[in-house]
Amino acid sequence: MGIMDYFKPVDTWSPDKVRQFLNEKGPQEYNLIDVRTPKEYEEGHLPGARLIPVGELETRWKELDRNKPTITY
Amino acid sequence: MRSRAAAAVLSREGFKEAYSMEGGISAWEGLRAAGPPEAGMAYFDPAHTLEELIALAWMLEEGACKFYREMGSKDKHEEAAALFRELSDDEEKHQSSLFKIYQRRAGKDADPGFPRSLLSLESGVDYLEGGIVLNKALEWAQGKELKDLLDFSISLEVNAIDLYIKMERRAEGKKAKEVFKALSNQERNHLKRLTAGL
Numbered sequence: 001m002g003i004m005d006y007f008k009p010v011d012t013w014s015p016d017k018v019r020q021f022l023n024e025k026g027p028q029e030y031n032l033i034d035v036r037t038p039k040e041y042e043e044g045h046l047p048g049a050r051l052i053p054v055g056e057l058e059t060r061w062k063e064l065d066r067n068k069p070t071i072t073y
Numbered sequence: 074m075r076s077r078a079a080a081a082v083l084s085r086e087g088f089k090e091a092y093s094m095e096g097g098i099s100a101w102e103g104l105r106a107a108g109p110p111e112a113g114m115a116y117f118d119p120a121h122t123l124e125e126l127i128a129l130a131w132m133l134e135e136g137a138c139k140f141y142r143e144m145g146s147k148d149k150h151e152e153a154a155a156l157f158r159e160l161s162d163d164e165e166k167h168q169s170s171l172f173k174i175y176q177r178r179a180g181k182d183a184d185p186g187f188p189r190s191l192l193s194l195e196s197g198v199d200y201l202e203g204g205i206v207l208n209k210a211l212e213w214a215q216g217k218e219l220k221d222l223l224d225f226s227i228s229l230e231v232n233a234i235d236l237y238i239k240m241e242r243r244a245e246g247k248k249a250k251e252v253f254k255a256l257s258n259q260e261r262n263h264l265k266r267l268t269a270g271l
Binding site for chain 1: 075076077078079080081082083084086087088089090091092093094095096097098100101102121125129192194200203204227231234238261264265268271
């Protein structure tokens with residue numbers, strides 16, 4: 001038994017995969033979440049990304065439809 | 074790193090498809106991302122006993138304690154050294170809260186090999202959240218900018234909060250629930266302080 005028996009990997013997508021996905025889908029079909037700080041967000045973010053800093057996600061996930069595919073960065 | 078921890082939070086809350094974009098905004102812009110120590114930032118499998126999770130949390134606190142202590146001793150990031158040292162001291166206190174709750178629950182059956190024998194892990198290797206080997210994280214941290222260290226530390230804290238929330242939900246006793254709630258609150262405070270440094 002190893003330490004990884006206690007963890008499961010988080011699913012990740014490459015930027016190319018994300019780009020392709022965003023091109024194919026309409027903005028109402030997914031959640032795209034920028035989890036950085038407001039300052040980082042203002043300096044530049046992905047088109048249509050919604051800012052929810054990671055520390056606020058614990059309460060603010062309720063603002064999102066959890067049945068939609070959700071991409072975080 | 075933050076976004077993997079964020080995706081783990083969403084999974085916990087029932088999002089069936091939560092994906093973290095590899096490499097973050099710099100990879101999106103075609104730049105090479107400052108690579109984290111391992112690809113493994115992750116959430117734990119819930120099919121374990123509460124005692125095992127307490128042992129796991131204890132070990133992760135130990136790893137975090139050592140990581141922060143090392144960060145707090147770097148001359149290079151003087152502005153954050155005091156913060157890292159305080160976090161290190163706090164994680165050490167968390168270890169003793171966890172050990173107390175373990176002893177209280179296990180009573181006479183407490184395993185003298187706590188925490189490793191409960192997890193069937195050999196001694197000698199320290200781990201961070203996500204199963205990252207401490208020494209690999211320390212190697213990675215060499216020469217990194219403070220921003221990268223803070224980002225990594227934030228992801229540790231988000232994962233720690235995640236673990237304590239799951240443990241609080243799992244625990245049946247009032248006392249245990251209170252302890253896990255207090256621990257997640259303290260990690261939330263760490264998260265705020267680290268985020269303020271970005």
